[in-house]
Amino acid sequence: MYLSKKHKLLFIAVPRTASNSVQKALLTSSITSSTDTVYSLGSRDMSAIDNYHMRPSTLVKKNLVSPDEFSEYTTFAFVREPLERWVSSIFLARHMGVLDQTQDALTQICGLVRNGESPRPFFGKQELLVKRPDYQPFNYQNFFFHGDTQVVDAYRWEDVETVTNKILSDKLGSEQTVSLPHIQMNPNGTPSQFKEPVESWLPSDCYEKMKAYFAKETAFYESVNFVSD
Secondary structure (H helix, E strand, O other): OEEEOOOOEEEOOOOOOOHHHHHHHHHOOOOOOOOOEEOOOOOOOHHHHHHHOOOHHHHHHOOOOOHHHHHHOEEEEEEOOHHHHHHHHHHHHHHHOOOOOOOOHHHHHHHHHHHOOOOOOOHHHHHHHHHOOOOOOOOHHHHOEEOOEEOOEEEEHHHHHHHHHHHHHHHHOOOOOOOOOOOOOOOOOOOHHHHOOHHHOOOHHHHHHHHHHOHHHHHHHHOOOOOOO
16 A cells, blocks of 8 residues: 555555555655655565555544545556456465465365355455454455545556556656566466466356356446556
């Protein structure tokens, strides 16, 4: 999460949407100031992860931004196709040891869908979070809305470099061509088989269940146009 009061700029880091790369680009640009509020993903500590992926409602609770101030800021974050984002999170969980990486990946994925308490791979490690009064399960809209009002502009993950440079250019008053660094939280990446459209490799019963599970997030994702549209 990056907040510049000086430039009235807010970046919300949505998990698995190249947020580390965007944050690094912001922090290595000339927009930075000693007055910035920055939470980076420097450890696997739960509080550090929560702060890095801070949502608008939490910003308000922490008095970092008031509800009225959102309209004064350039606010942005990115969305990624939900099933693709879900698969990416599974292989990150395997790399981190949250899921057993010695198990066949497809068998494991189908087990999460058919038998798991949640198909989201990090849910099992965060069960205690549901007892917290401020707990919100992952939902795209939680990162873009405060209450019923959208306060953060959404952009497609595919447009991440174009959008970041445009925002920096607008704020700094000159053309910026910052190259976003490739930061891979999972150095092994997602195997090529699982980069294909999910419906081409996930058994039909699992695919239909996940399509329904992500229906709300998919609708939000599809409501966001490419910058060239």
